[in-house]
Amino acid sequence: MPVLSRAELSRTGVIFVVLLLAVWTTGAVAREFRAADTQTEDYPTVQALRYMGALIAERTKGRHEIKVFHSRQLGEEKETIEQTRAGAIDLNRTNVALIGNFVPAMNVLAMPFLFRSIEHMQKVLDGPIGSEILNSFEPYGFVGLCFYDSGARSIYNGVRPVRSVADLKGLRIRVQQSELMSQMMRSLGAEPVELPYGQVLTGLANHLIDGAENNWPSFVTTDHYKHAGHYTLTEHTMSPEVLVISRKAWQSLSPDDQTIFREAAQRSSRFMREKWRDLEEQSQRKAQEAGVTIIKDIDRKPFEEAMAPIYAKAGRDPAAAALIERIRKVE
Secondary structure: OOOOOHHHHHHHHHHHHHHHHHHHHHOOOOEEEEEEOOOOOOOHHHHHHHHHHHHHHHHOOOOEEEEEEOOOOOOOHHHHHHHHHHOOOOEEEEEHHHHOOOOHHHHHHOOOOOOOOHHHHHHHHOOHHHHHHHOOOHHHOEEEEEEEOOOOEEEEEOOOOOOOHHHHOOOEEEEOOOHHHHHHHHHOOOEEEEOOHHHHHHHHHOOOOOEEEEOHHHHHHOOHHHOOOEEEEEEEEOOOEEEEEEHHHHHOOOHHHHHHHHHHHHHHHHHHHHHHHHHHHHHHHHHHHOOOEEEOOOOHHHHHHOOHHHHHHHOOOHHHHHHHHHHHHOO
């Protein structure tokens, strides 16, 4: 092998460092980012993640790609959130109620009967409030990229039609693994059962639980409607989904690539909303055709009044109280 002089070695070292710096500043290191989603392959959030990945691959000329692991392949949401925080998973689509265990501001978005309508929620999330919330993630190990819709969540069960708060008394209703959701169900007189999403169908089929609460697509695509024939349009929460990237993965990106990721995420949010509207309509129609009883004629006021203790507790936190007030003022 040739023996290099000290001057040649020095020049070689300088060239190597310059090349490394060039690679870093241009984000030229190719990487595959792992994204987690508990929903099925054809679900709008999974399609949106793939759409985002295609945009990123195009903008970076194939340097960066996203591999989407759907259908709980990387675990239940509670597990994947923890893995994302640790940097073992790069991107994660999750419901705000679960990530609220780590990011306090997200608990506000999960508050029952906070949003007046889907349009109200979208206006809040697409404006300054939404941007501020996404920007609050980093101290907790995440970077917020965008919000996805998840419609309105309502209560369904296989025991009896629920037309009033009294009808919920004694029913064992599955809720997300969130203390806030458990508090909500207890306030309505039902018995909350915290279960991972993937265990709900078995729980319904084996009568370990009487019902659950979720949106139309989740109710139908998971076959819950086959075991819970009474769907009450409580529409108690309109909490969105949120897409986060681990702080570790984010810091590995160059500033230019961070911009590409943010822009692709925002475009995927608009893409997801279109897919969501179509699936929501299809799901409701399928449930009706299967004979599910849909209870629309309920007096929502007693349901909302039952949430007074939850709002009183949230109001003891000045930051949460201020955020709730700002959201309610958005017209």
